[in-house]
Amino acid sequence: MNSTIRRLFGGDWLAALVPLVAITVAFVLALIVGAFVLAALGADPAQAYGAMLDGAFGTSTNFLRVLTRGTPLLLVAIGVCIAFRGGVVNIGVEGQLFVGAVSATAFALAFGASLPAWLAPLATLAAGALAGAAWGFVPGILKARFDVNEILSTVMMNEIAVQLLIFLLSGPMIDPEQVAQGTRVPQSARLPQVTWLAELDARSQLHVGVIVAVFMAVVVWVLLWRTTIGYRIRAVGLNKDAARYAGIGVQRYLALALTLSGALAGLAGAVHVTGAEHRMVEGFAVGYGFSGIVVALFGRLHPLGAVPAAFLFGVLLVGADKMQRTVQVPTATVIVLQGLVVIFVVSSDIFVRRWLSRRQARLAQPSVSAVVTPEVQA
């Protein structure tokens, strides 16, 4: 056991523990500030948080629902890990998720029924991942070729994706039944059953996507820490100039990181539509992308750290529905909490950095005293 820990953390368990403590403190602070906000609005914070916990853990179905909800969050978050580790701040996961889901839907409706049963879900997921990759490639290539600030371009790509989604669902992709009945609710037809992901539990809509997501987290961990491509992506993220000096094509890896990140967000959308929803509706998975970013930050941008983080935020999201129903505190509370988590987590970083550099000074080994700090960038 001890040797496993040492292998995982390079024998430096304290250096792994301190960030964990910082992040826990950040989360608790966010909950405390959130409690003050709720109290100021006349709601009882204890009651609200209690309803949240009850909503997530009250019954076994609720608990499985947490896993269903956490699945797309995890896929988005591991994509965000790739981008942030590669030095690109991909805020566009929300749009990449929508585009992935809508493309998977279009593919499933067009070709799903004519494919063999083993291939249909796989091909549908691939279509979603490809579309998400394309949606990530655009800001990626713009950053690489024209030095366009990716935060702003990905935010804009989100807004474009939202409009594209409404346009498609109320026009070219609208459910023929909605047209026939004259109701014209903007939603797609139901996906052919052959493209659905296998169900694990009917009431909570839990599907095999949860296994796919955890598997992908491991794949991304291997990619980032055990392959040359991953090494180069991280090198570019740590220090662009040093990476360039080492002969790495920095531009190419910036674009690659955003594209891979988009692929995973697209996969998240495809998994959610083929696993849980089985059709695209207006308002599909709204906020899942942003939640995924929060999950990634909370998991300290580590794909395996994202697994428990996705679970925790699944608890918040499922719990919030219950909270709204039973104590009439709107689900928007979760967005407030997520914003606070982001703010506190990035603010806590300075304490971790200071602790690490003080410790480094104490251990004083001249040859390794050059601490590489992540390049701060816009």
Place this chain on the structure above:
Amino acid sequence: MNFGEILVEALTLTLLYATPYLYSALGELFVQRSGVLNLGVEGMMLMGAFTAIFAIAPAGLGAAPLMGVLLAAAVGALMGLAAAVVNVTLQAEQGISGIGFSLFGLGLSSLLFKVLAGGVIVASGFEPIHIPLLSDMPIIGRIFFQQNLMVYAAFALVPISAWVINRTKWGLQIRAVGQNPAAADTMGVNVVRVRYTTLLLGGALAGIAGASLSIALTGIFQENMTEGRGFIAVALVYFGGWSPWRVMLGALLFSIANNLQIWVQILEVQIGGQPIPPNLLIMVPYILTIAVLIFARQRKRLEPAALTKPFQRGEN
């Protein structure tokens, strides 16, 4: 309406809809000139928008419109102060902390909207002010001199900002801190204080921008009613090459893009004999932003050298 009347109406709306961009982008300009990137503008605008309409609505506090704007500015400044603590004192990564503030503002404004206003709020704020003599001029009078107070103030802010940045001691300090904080520090300029003040100002102006959207333009509040305008404002500062006058041009350009439906009507644009779907028109400002950012690359040399770099005395 005939062609001429619609054109006049469209130009009038262009000035009106440029207003939120002007307040938020000019505020962001001060912040960026001091070397800080505030990406929380969106959240600050949303909080300002709700605060203002809740302050003046009969169902809310029933205050005077100007009081609504002041309260929105105060709420924005408070968020700016929080952003200063996080970005300046705690040296957090500015791109990510800003997303946190935007999420926080989105969530809290939606929460307040539901809890305090029950999900519906309407209020008419500023009436158009007819400027004597000038407003009687044909066409020009209608477009330029029958706007409301918030519009006049927004455009007045352009030369004022240019003057403050380029001609005052404080403006010089802001520029020095944004270009070379270490040098400014050795000259006795308090880098931290300058950045705190620009973030307070930027927050207040973002709050006012939100107020102009809710009580001077639309008269309502809706969840996420800014629809990315706060982020567009940040892009406008890049596009404007950190100059207030060029930021104003950008604001007018985006205002036209926002009201594209009217322009399409005037110019009778059609695709294959069909009207263009509205969602495709709504996309245009966002596509335009990306195009503008590609174009703004040539302005990179104007970028404050210390932008997004936290200042730590003795490290540089």
